[in-house]
Amino acid sequence: MTPDLGIEFAGIKFKNPVFTASGTFGYGYELADLISLEKLGAIVTKTITLEPRLGNVQPRIVEVASGMLNTIGLQNIGVKAFVEEPLDNLRKTGVPVIVSVAGAAVNEYVETVKTLSARSGASAIELNLSCPNLKKKIVCHDLPLMQDVVKSVKKVAKVPVIAKLSPLVADISEFALAAQNAGADGVTLANTYPAVAIDVKTFKPKLSTVKGGMSGTCVKPMSVRCVYDAYQNIKIPIIGCGGIMTGEDAVEFMLAGASVVSVGSASLLSPENLIKIIDGIEEILKEKNIKSVRDIIGVANAARKAC
Ligand SMILES: Cc1cc2nc3c(=O)[nH]c(=O)nc-3n(C[C@H](O)[C@H](O)[C@H](O)COP(=O)(O)O)c2cc1C
Structure with missing residues (x-):
């Protein structure tokens, strides 16, 4: 029996639950020579902003034990250029496209x-709410501001809106609930974890901005915890994200309550890892004789099952 990997998320049908993670797969279509894009559940684009951004100065990526830190600084060509070429090319891939969007103000x-809604091509919008606002505070750490962003975007979006949250809060389930109450159709949990790496040869920070976002294997248990806690508090579906390297990791997120997953650092190591993760999920379902990937969502999350 070949298990069914198909899944519906926020009213959209995906052929499998493995998505790229924003910022780790370019605009998406450029990687067509490296990987069979049509095998992916969805492509989540790098974050797009209103105006083009050059990003932060180098060095902006550094490896750490079992992971990496980055401080790319949302480098992108701006939404006007994005809808002219990348969005068109993405549409031609036939893979559902989730466009990540950020801003410093509502x-x-x-x-x-x-601007995105004036064109076709995006199946959903992912709001990157982990970027700094005009006062240099993270947007989603300010609950009223985060809710204002979600509510305001919902009024103009023609497709589902997913709120991607920062994990650096005391209780992520409150923030996920606030996003749901503001009208979000789903949440992504979670973005990277602020971190610092210092070079003991030069006695200087390794990143140009000192602090960067930590991702990769080392963050996985913390992000699984975010999904586990939020699943108990919300009804909208969750994209699990953080340190997924294998099919087993993806299944772990789904058992905690994620409906789908997005994969970042693993695809930076090799885009082919995305396909291995899809195959890995299928293998586990086969071994356990489970017919559909939908049957594993939240299975290890006793608290919600009990309510
Ligand atoms: C180099 C790099 C760039 C990233 N850029 C973005 C971005 O533009 N927007 C965003 O929402 N997240 C961005 N992220 C965060 C990832 O989408 C993801 O949430 C995080 O890396 C955790 O997943 P992972 O451990 O599988 O990499 C970036 C991560 C990395 C490593």
């Missing part, structure tokens, strides 16, 4: 999404 998110 109107920047809204204007970016308005």
Whole structure:
């Protein structure tokens, strides 16, 4: 028996639950020579902003034990250029496209999404809410601001809106609930973890901005915890993200309550890892004689099952 990997998320049908993670797969279509894009559940684009951004100065990536830190700084060509070429090329791949959007203020998110909505091509919008606002505070750490962004974007978006949250809060389930109450159709849990690496030869920080976002194997248990906690508090579906390297890791996120997963650092190591993760999920379902990947969502999350 070949297990059914098909899944519905926020009303959209995906052929399998493995998505790329924003910022780790370029705009998506450029990687067609390296990987069979049509095998992916969805492509989540790098974050797009209203105006083009050059990003932070080098060095902006550093390896750490079992992971990496990055401080790319949302380098992108801006939404006007994005809808002219990358979005068109993405549409031609036939793979569902989730466009990641960020801004420093509510109107920047809204204007970016308005420009995207004037074209077809995006199946959903993922709001990157882990970027700094005008006062240099992380948008989703300010609950009223985060809710304002979600509500305002919902008014102009023609497709489902997914809120991607920062894990660096005391209780992620409260923030996920706040996103749901503001109208989000799903949440992504979670973004990277702020971290610092210092070079003991030079006595200097390794990243140009000192702090960067930590991702990779080392963050997985913390992000699984985010999914586990949020699943108990919300009804909207979850994209699990953080340190997924294998099919087993993806299944772990789904057992905690994620409906689908997004994969970042593993695909930076090799885009082929995305396909291995899809195959790995299928193998586990086969071994356990489980007919559909839908049957494993939240199975290890006793608290929600009990309510
Ligand atoms: C180099 C790099 C760039 C990233 N850029 C973005 C981005 O533009 N927008 C975003 O929402 N997340 C961004 N992320 C975070 C990833 O989408 C993902 O949430 C995080 O890396 C955790 O997943 P992983 O451990 O599988 O990499 C970036 C991560 C990396 C490593």
